[in-house]
Amino acid sequence: MDRIFINGKVATIDSKNSFAEAVAVENGKIAKVGSKEEVLELKNDKTEVIDLEGKLLLPGFNDSHMHLLMYSYHLQNVNLVGTTSIDNIIERTKNFIKERNIASGKWILGIGWNQDYFTEGEKVFPTKYDLDKISTEHPIVFIRACYHIVIANSKAMELAGITKDSPQIEGGKFDLDENGEPIGIFREKAQGLITSHIPEPTVEEIKEMLIEGMENANKCGLTSVQTDDFEAIPGKNYENIIKAYKELNEEGKINLRIYEQCLLPSMERLKGFLDRGYRTGYGDDFFKIGPLKLLGDGSLGARTAALTKPYADCPETCGIPVFTQEEIDELVEMAHNNDMQIAVHCIGNKAMYMVFEAMEKALTKNPKEDHRYGIVHCQITDKYLLNKFKELNAVAYIQPIFLDYDWHIAESRIGSELLETCYNWRTLLHSGVHIACGSDAPVESFDVLNGIYEAVTSKDLTGKPEGGWKPDQTLTVEEAVYGFTMGGAYTSFEENVKGSIEEGKLADMVVLSRNIFEIPEDEIKDIEVEMTIFNGNIVYEK
Template sequence: MDKIFINGKIATIDSKNSFAEAVAVENGKITKVGSNEEVLELKDDNTEVVDLEGKLLLPGFNDSHMHLLMYSYHIQNVNLVGTTSIGNIIERTKKFIKERNIASGKWILGIGWNQDYFTEGERVFPTRYDLDKISTEHPIVFTRVCYHIVIANSKAMELAGITKDSPQIEGGKFDLDENGEPIGIFREKAQGLITSHIPESTVEEIKEMLIEGMKNANKCGITSVQTDDFEAIPGKNYENIIKAYKELNEEGKINLRIYEQCLLPSMGRLKGFLDSGYRTGHGDDFFKIGPLKLLGDGSLGARTAALTKPYADCPDTYGIPVFTQEEIDELVEIAHNSDMQIAVHCIGDKAMYMAFEAIEKALAKSPRKDHRHGIVHCQITDEYLLNKFKELNAVAYIQPIFLDYDWKIAESRIGGELLKTCYNWRTLLHSGVHLGFGSDAPVESFNVLNGIYEAVTSKDLNGEPEGGWKPDQTLTVEEAVYGFTMGGAYTSFEENGKGSIEEGKLADMVVLSRDIFEIPEDEIKDVEVEMTIFNGKIVYKK
């Protein structure tokens, strides 16, 4: 026996929600779960015994939707999270360039600004002219926290060939001033007009980034991720990204189970991918091809989420659907008929109507009982959409941490009446819909304890609002933990191999500093990960 963990409070998350004291691990699998005495009978001279000292042991956390490569890429660039003004952005970036002695002409990239957190009276988007105050010799591109808007300076626009004569594109737009001059704000698909000119990373560089990203995920107790990577970095070369993961796997350097959510937004890219032989389930326990990922709309914060009615605080816009109905119908049908699972990013109700219509059409033409097609984010819903999840047996990829920001803006964006049926996770769960919980990192932190806390309390990380934002939609701690373990395993067709601590399953587990089933709910966010076990090996220890 390789390892035995004893003296723990082991929440198995099995069908009976049972608890145990000890667990034995061999060759990356769980071989025995039971009392200390039962499990210690398997000890031999080569067994490492780990005393949990009464700590809570859970299945390893599964983030059902994030962007691992994007996170890994951007932690080496300017961190704009927490900036409080355009001036603050300028100051922070100048310091970044000076400290790193970045040569003239090199691209400067940043992520994380959010104008809603700027000082009162300054809550506007930066423009090219603001970024020009940082440098006119470096091309600069800054991505909003939601990843649905980028701001470019004049040098970046010059290299991209963007002028007042440049045509707008379907599924996106770039903003113009009163004279018709582009001001550096690029929304949705228009982002590609700029980002396509940023130099591409090599396979070795991608591997180095991923190693750092995986290490940070392990610190949060994460052992599995469902990650959207194919358009995360310049070049959008999915073959290089797949190669990087496969090489890390062969080298024994992969410390997360990867289920790739394959963002392939055009028919050409999708057909090329399918022609290469890729399908959902292709791979092994460490790296596996997951669903076709489609981006149906934008974000609520940027007012690009596609709504059926105009924004309450901006009546001249309904947001931006990325596809026409015909385009999404065709992509979904091709993927469905090619044995691909489908996951569609939908924040606005309009985008969700379009996605469900496409899925329903594909299923009508070619029925498949256990398709596990689903909606990523699922925020702005009405009664019809809530019922459609169950009717189509669709899965819901939920990010509880979104409450941290959205409770401050949602009602002003969509109005109080529609809000009653939005963020209705308890309603979905109790109607029999399968929920997988995640973070959408790096849009938000992938700290799972924060996600569990917000699902359970409906409060932000500052404890607001008092009593919770949507107290009628809060979940129990058990339900939230299930969403980050077995719920995530279900969305990737892996519930029989991981997600709970049961004999025969993969030995992925996490030890917490406190028992989240017993402490006050408001303290869950303060709990720390003590140890992360991946494939039977301790990959993180506090």
């Protein structure tokens, strides 16, 4: 036996929600779960015995939707999270260039600004004129925290060939001033007009980025992630990304189980991918091809989430659907008929109507029982859509940490009447819909305990609002933990191999500093990860 963990409070998250006190692991799998005496009978001279000293042992956490490569890539760039004004953005970036002595002509990327968090000056988007104050010698691109808007300076626009004569593109737009001049704000698909000109990293550089990202994920108790990577970095070369993961796997350097949510937003990209023989399930326990991932709309913060009615605080827009109905129908049907699972980003109700229509058409033409198709985010819902989840047996990929920001803006964006049926996680779960919890990192942090805290309290990380934002839609602690363990395993068709601490399953576990089931809910966010076990090996220890 390789390792034995004793004197723990082992929450197995099995079908009976049973507890044990010891676990034995061998060859990356759980060999025995039971009492200390039962498990120690398997000990031999080479067994490492680890005393958990009464701490809680859970299955390793599974983030059902995030962007690992994007997170890892942006660790190399300007961190704009927490900036308080446009002037603060300018100052932080000037310091970044100076400290790193970045030569003229090199691209400068920044990520994480959100004008709604500005505490100085106006809560407005930066423009090229603001970025030009940083430098006109470096092409500069800043990505909003939602990843649905980028700001470019004059140099970046010059290199991308963007002028007042450049045509707009369907599924996106770039903003113009009163004279028809682009001001550097690019929304949705129009972002590609700029980002397609940023130099592409090599496979070795991708691997180095991923190693750092995986290490940080392990610190949060994550052992599995379902990650949308294919368009996360310049070049959008999915073959290089797959190659990087495969090489890390062969080198024994993967410390996360990767279920790739394959962003392939055109028929050309999807057909090329399928022609290469890729399908959902291709791979092994360390790296596996997951669903076709599509972006149905934008974000609530940027007012690009597609709604059926105009925004309450901006009546001139209903948001931006990324596809026409015909386009989404074609992509969904192609994936459906070629053994690809489907997961579509939909924040607005208009986008969900379109995607459910496409899924229903495909399933009617070619019925499939256990498809596990899903909606990622599923925030702005109405009664019809809530019922449609159950009718189509669709998975709801939810991000509880979104409450941290959204409770401040949602009512002003969509109005109080529609808000009643939004963020309805308890309604979905109790109607029999499968939910899987995630973070959408790096849009938000992948700190799982913060996500569980917000799921069960409906409060932000400062404890507001008092009593919770939507207390009638909170999850229990048990339900939230399930969403970050077995819920994620279900979405990847892996509930029989991971997600709970049961004999024969993969030995992925996490040790917490306090018992999440026994402490006050408001203190969940203060729990620390003490140890992360991946494939039977300790990959993080506090």
